[in-house]
Amino acid sequence: MASAPDQTGAAALWGLAAEFSDPAAVSHAAEAVRDAGYTRWDVLAPFPIHGIDKAMGLKPSRVSFFVGFGAFLGLTSAILMQGWMGGIDYKIIVGGKPLLAWEQSMPIMFELSILFGGIAAILGMFLTNGLPMWYHPVLKTPALSRASDDKFFVVIESADPKFDRAGVEAMLRGAGALNVEEVER
């Protein structure tokens, strides 16, 4: 490793986490971090804070594209499946109904669009979030587990191009952090 001398210091430091007491404070801190131009940072919160996307400058979620694609795929497969199976490959007249008509194909077209769209929604959520990821520095830090209870944290990664240990800590404290913790890799 090139960074051998730093193994106990900078190389082991994954980032800094600042604790905030309430959603309003953490939203204001997020605005400050956003305006300071950081790119690799995050807000940990026990629930989705209203308006945090603007405070963090998040781009619109791409989950919708997955859902649109999934629904389209479901619709297409329903049309092709019913057309091929009922209209071409196995032509058998039942109850005098036409072999293929859009009216009788509607229910399955609808159901499969929803089925594929729904599966795409949850898969898209996992893919856009990079989950599952059962190991993460944040999960390793016991103090940060309060994020799943009642605390709010701003985490800035040391991999951020603008990261400097003292500057980040000063900024976070200036933004009203109750406490600043080191997060180890």
Added chain:
Amino acid sequence: MTVFQPDREFALGRARPRTPDAHDPSTVDGTLIDDPGVRAPLVLGNRDFRSVTATICGWIEDKTPKWWFPAFFIAANVAGLGTVMILYLIITGVGVWGLQIPVAWSWDITNFVWWVGIGHAGTLISAILCLFKQKWRTSINRFAEAMTIFAVICAGTFPGIHVGRVWMAWMLFPIPNYNWIWPNFRSPLLWDVFAVGTYFTISLLFWYMGMIPDLATMRDRATARIDEKVTFGPLWAPHPLPGFIKRLTITLPANRIAAYFYGILAMGWRMSSRHWWNYEKAYILLAGMSTPLVLSVHSVVSFDFAVSILPGWHTTIFPPYFVAGAIFSGFAMVLTLLIPARALYPGMKDFVTARTIENMCKIITVTGSMVGFAYMMEFFIAWYGANPNEKEAFLIRAFGPYWWAYWIMVTCNVVSPQVFWFKWARTSIPFIFLISIVVNIGMWFERYVILTTLSHDFLTSSWGYFSPTWVDIFTFVGSLGIFTTLFLLFMRFLPMLAISEVKNVMPQADPHHPMYHGHGHGNGHQNGGH
């Protein structure tokens, strides 16, 4: 560094004297405020986020409540009885049921339609009320979604076993096979396979996705005490225990097991706001898709009847009428489950407020009236349509050999929910519980009454009368056992209330709430404005 220690005393409300909520006693617990200008609180008991987590997680982490083991013992045995009945049916043949020509569909399909219908309330609460931003849903949605999934499991069993040759049930699905045949996509029965299959899958995904953040909370709490071992005593032996039973204990690394169990299911969720952003988008899209889905599922179920050319079944009113009935019975079932749970779990009344219960009663009255209107319209159209066969089918339904089933249905479904026009009825919990059971009985009879139309065949010589056998009865009772067993396991091992969603509707969750005004602005000025 602070290591998080879950506080059980806190969860049970013993650690801190509960501040008495000063409220008008006519508002029951302070939530039944009639003034539309006043927003009723959604979470009571002066709770902060920490106490919400501790209470809801405490129901799982605390010692198993005393009532749970006997309840589980009974439910699991009844479920076992149902399983034996199903095995008996498979080994012997569908002749063990009372169905015969002309009544070839009976309790099997009655139970199927009844159970699917019950499921609908869960999706309505989680999806439709979510789109309408009904915040009171957050305290009951997890509960109701679990009910949906278990009800659909019970529902799916019945068509699966009524096909007779269960080992051929795979032919319902378009699986390539050496007979070179495909399913008949023109049949409503096949639409039903796709509708119920989609419904189950989407409900399960929706339920699971909603639970991921709460599983992460459970994981973090279990991880904090990962090395604490737990000693389990004899489960529910009578007290005082004889000495030899008392010594029968087992020590397990229960917290480690829990940490891995919840940890794997939580998929590494780390409460990141970047993740929440995609999560909320996926959630609202799933809600948007589940809304037409829930309306379609029971419509497709009703097509099983309405697409056939039988007097009494071939009506266009069936889809909306089935959907209304489904929501009606589903809300009744939610209340049947929720009212005992609310009484048994400490602190649950702070989340499931009197107003939540009252809202559900109102939905029951609305959907019950819709169902009553549909019964009326059926008769009106039977008369107005001037089709003698149609007219006779309905006269036989109300005054024929099954008149008792018809009038039980009308009493339970049309008359009984009207009591909720009165406030005393909507606020008396034992009375609501009673009505919820009455409604469930009524809705079962509705499905039964529709199916008994078959007994009046086209030729007088073919008329018949259906009587259930003991296998019919015990299979139905067994399905109730399967449902209850699954529900008891859910209550024991998974967070019953959506923790993150409940927190999100509390006033302190809103960063723009007036309580933060001074604080927030002060911060901004300190930073010199940006």
